[in-house]
Amino acid sequence: MKVYATEAIRNLAVIGHGDAGKTQLISSLLYVAGATPRWGKVDEGTTVTDHDEDSIARKITLNTALAHLEHKETKVNLIDTPGYAAFVSHARPACRVADCGVVVTDGVKGVEVQTEKVWNYANEFMLPRLMVVTKLDKEHSDIGIALDSAHNVFKRAIVPFTLPIGKEHNFKGIVDVVHMKAYEFDERGKAKEIDIPTEGRDVIDKTRERLVELVAESDDALLEKYFDQGTLDDSDVLPNIGAAIANSKLCPVFAVSTTNLVGLSTLLDHIIEFAPDPAHHDAEHGKNEKEEPESRKYSSSETFSAYCFRTIADPFAGRINVFKIFSGKVGTDATVYNSTRGTSERLGALHTTQGKQLDKVPEANAGDIIACVKLKETQTGDTLCDKAHPIIYDPVEYPEAAIAFAIEPKSRQDEEKISVAIQKEFLLAGSGQVHVESVVEKLKKRYSVEVMLHPPKVPYKETITQRAEVQGRHKKQTGGRGQFGDCKVIFEPLPRGEGFIFEDKIFGGSVPQQYRPAIEKGIIEAAQSGAIAGYPLVDFKVQLIDGSYHNVDSDEHSFRAAGRKAFRNAMEKVKPALLEPIMDVEITAPQECSGDIMGDLNSRRGRVQGQSTGAHGRDAQLPIDIELNHRRARIIPYAVLALRSGSGSACAENCSASEGRRTNPRRGRRVIVMSRRREQSVIIFRVTYSVKEIILVRRLRKA
Ligand SMILES: Nc1nc2c(ncn2[C@@H]2O[C@H](COP(=O)(O)OP(=O)(O)OP(=O)(O)O)[C@@H](O)[C@H]2O)c(=O)[nH]1
Ligand SMILES: [Mg+2]
Numbered sequence: 001m002k003v004y005a006t007e008a009i010r011n012l013a014v015i016g017h018g019d020a021g022k023t024q025l026i027s028s029l030l031y032v033a034g035a036t037p038r039w040g041k042v043d044e045g046t047t048v049t050d051h052d053e054d055s056i057a058r059k060i061t062l063n064t065a066l067a068h069l070e071h072k073e074t075k076v077n078l079i080d081t082p083g084y085a086a087f088v089s090h091a092r093p094a095c096r097v098a099d100c101g102v103v104v105t106d107g108v109k110g111v112e113v114q115t116e117k118v119w120n121y122a123n124e125f126m127l128p129r130l131m132v133v134t135k136l137d138k139e140h141s142d143i144g145i146a147l148d149s150a151h152n153v154f155k156r157a158i159v160p161f162t163l164p165i166g167k168e169h170n171f172k173g174i175v176d177v178v179h180m181k182a183y184e185f186d187e188r189g190k191a192k193e194i195d196i197p198t199e200g201r202d203v204i205d206k207t208r209e210r211l212v213e214l215v216a217e218s219d220d221a222l223l224e225k226y227f228d229q230g231t232l233d234d235s236d237v238l239p240n241i242g243a244a245i246a247n248s249k250l251c252p253v254f255a256v257s258t259t260n261l262v263g264l265s266t267l268l269d270h271i272i273e274f275a276p277d278p279a280h281h282d283a284e285h286g287k288n289e290k291e292e293p294e295s296r297k298y299s300s301s302e303t304f305s306a307y308c309f310r311t312i313a314d315p316f317a318g319r320i321n322v323f324k325i326f327s328g329k330v331g332t333d334a335t336v337y338n339s340t341r342g343t344s345e346r347l348g349a350l351h352t353t354q355g356k357q358l359d360k361v362p363e364a365n366a367g368d369i370i371a372c373v374k375l376k377e378t379q380t381g382d383t384l385c386d387k388a389h390p391i392i393y394d395p396v397e398y399p400e401a402a403i404a405f406a407i408e409p410k411s412r413q414d415e416e417k418i419s420v421a422i423q424k425e426f427l428l429a430g431s432g433q434v435h436v437e438s439v440v441e442k443l444k445k446r447y448s449v450e451v452m453l454h455p456p457k458v459p460y461k462e463t464i465t466q467r468a469e470v471q472g473r474h475k476k477q478t479g480g481r482g483q484f485g486d487c488k489v490i491f492e493p494l495p496r497g498e499g500f501i502f503e504d505k506i507f508g509g510s511v512p513q514q515y516r517p518a519i520e521k522g523i524i525e526a527a528q529s530g531a532i533a534g535y536p537l538v539d540f541k542v543q544l545i546d547g548s549y550h551n552v553d554s555d556e557h558s559f560r561a562a563g564r565k566a567f568r569n570a571m572e573k574v575k576p577a578l579l580e581p582i583m584d585v586e587i588t589a590p591q592e593c594s595g596d597i598m599g600d601l602n603s604r605r606g607r608v609q610g611q612s613t614g615a616h617g618r619d620a621q622l623p624i625d626i627e628l629n630h631r632r633a634r635i636i637p638y639a640v641l642a643l644r645s646g647s648g649s650a651c652a653e654n655c656s657a658s659e660g661r662r663t664n665p666r667r668g669r670r671v672i673v674m675s676r677r678r679e680q681s682v683i684i685f686r687v688t689y690s691v692k693e694i695i696l697v698r699r700l701r702k703a
Contacts, residue, residue, distance in 0.1 A: 163207060294391040304325070
């Protein structure tokens with residue numbers, strides 16, 4: 001395989017709502033560019049990126065997958081990402097390493113719930129982006145739906161670069177508004193230039209005007225020129241489009257049909273001409289081993305550094321790590337330094353990834369994406385670099401699992417296999433029910449293990465509700481040297497999500513400096529098993545105010561014990577309480593289900609915070625529910641609940657949960673999408689589950 005210079009690389013994360021057509025877009029682009037001899041189709045299970053058996057069977061993308069093509073001597077790396085709610089968080093690391101996002105939007109449904117979610121991921125990483133409107137060959141499709149909803153939701157400088165010629169099954173060509181040309185496409189997706197149609201000319205001209213305006217607005221000097229001349233020449237517009245996109249001042253929109261190959265070759269041309277290459281980043285920022293800031297430029301002359309954003313467990317090849325090279329270059333068999341873990345790694349062969357197929361490359365430059373197999377220790381989130389010039393990049397955080405199931409082997413035989421397959425981890429957590437089920441299926445297919453799923457226990461925490469001053473005194477005299485530690489501390493409740501704070505308020509030497517951390521350790525240890533029901537105790541502050549010691553008998557161990565004792569004494573006075581996890585839930589559902597859902601939420605102590613109605617899932621997020629009527633409280637996926645409450649089976653299959661817990665309100669959100677039937681008006685509930693800590697404690701105590 002060829003080696004590409006940084007400027008001849010485009011890294012695109014293809015993101016969007018489930019079923020929008022991301023995988024088919026990639027597959028069709030690969031075919032049009034001649035990267036695959038066969039035209040892969042999602043519906044036939046033959047795409048390059050939906051290659052694992054589970055994706056093929058479900059016809060949805062379950063994790064990120066990579067493909068690449070060459071167009072005009074430029075390598076385009078395409079990262080396919082899932083759009084289905086339970087898996088969509090995998091799109092985040094893709095946004096971290098891509099240089100441009102391709103937001104795929106359904107031409108019939110417009111911007112949907114997960115489109116907004118991935119849009120926010122792209123915002124997080126300041127990812128420039130372009131939008132592709134698919135399915136414009138379908139009945140009821142209309143690029144206007146996508147454009148209007150995108151304007152409403154994203155409030156960005158969104159402007160079509162290509163406009164469709166013909167509608168629905170007559171959608172056969174496009175007008176390239178940037179170069180003012182029109183094309184039709186043959187059955188292999190090849191473009192043939194035609195005259196710009198006279199019909200709809202006013203829309204074309206207006207779009208072109210808007211484009212010029214946006215390019216002018218992206219740069220002060222251009223804007224001045226624009227005001228002077230009343231317009232801008234092509235020689236001013238064309239060279240500045242790339243920068244406007246890279247600086248997120250402009251989001252181009254492309255009209256395509258990926259099943260009829262309309263508009264794709266023009267899209268490729270525009271990607272090469274305008275999408276930012278890796279070097280458009282000023283630099284990648286990280287830190288060195290002394291925690292001092294360090295940065296690297298996307299240049300092959302810098303020292304090597306790379307970030308691992310994906311690890312694939314392949315039944316044949318073993319573990320495959322996929323990296324983006326942030327700086328420098330690397331060759332086959334290089335020995336590099338894993339700065340995250342402080343170990344050396346020998347890379348062996350470097351590969352490009354075409355779905356499940358790996359092809360060797362002799363070397364790779366800054367900006368490129370490569371895969372290595374059978375590295376010793378490297379995991380997703382790790383940095384590899386030059387040992388003499390260490391740098392560590394922050395790993396992309398994954399959302400906390402939203403749902404967990406206890407798993408039980410079906411037979412004794414399965415029990416043995418299970419421990420091999422999942423290393424004795426008998427609780428299976430994931431971002432939603434489908435996520436967990438897909439892992440179970442993998443266990444069955446790959447390791448021939450059959451398991452049953454049970455609802456898990458709710459992960460409660462404990463906290464304190466009152467301030468108290470206590471003493472913790474540990475004294476032991478058993479012949480020989482004794483043990484002595486003594487501390488006086490104040491326990492105080494903290495607001496939710498604050499965790500634990502330890503403050504050393506001792507003035508003078510009542511407890512020698514070196515023993516004070518031991519007191520803190522003792523308290524932390526004791527807090528792990530809580531005060532009521534064995535759950536970790538959180539959200540409290542401890543101030544160390546006084547204590548005493550013994551010249552001979554005091555040591556670290558004794559003060560640790562004193563800390564534990566102080567904790568236990570405090571629990572008598574601070575009125576501990578149980579915290580039930582609560583979550584913000586946003587539910588998008590067809591209007592006719594609203595009564596049922598409302599009743600259901602009320603019966604589950606859900607507190608509805610607001611409602612809005614609209615044609616699109618604005619602000620929509622989220623699903624999972626906690627049922628506390630049962631003594632062993634259980635988490636129930638909303639999907640099941642929706643079915644049970646009679647809200648309609650059509651809804652249930654699209655319900656899923658993601659992310660978070662109460663301790664981090666920003667992340668503590670759940671997604672439920674109850675209907676994809678977009679033509680209907682939907683209703684959105686914003687719900688926060690109430691916490692009745694104290695009451696719950698009493699209830700548990702009686703039980
Ligand atoms: N008619 C038509 N169908 C399309 C087009 N693009 C995609 N589809 C169909 O839409 C369905 C979903 O396409 P995918 O490419 O799997 O969608 P996706 O965005 O990858 O979905 P997830 O992986 O689940 O997030 C498939 O049945 C495709 O054949 C298009 O341009 N026209
Ligand atoms: Mg897909």
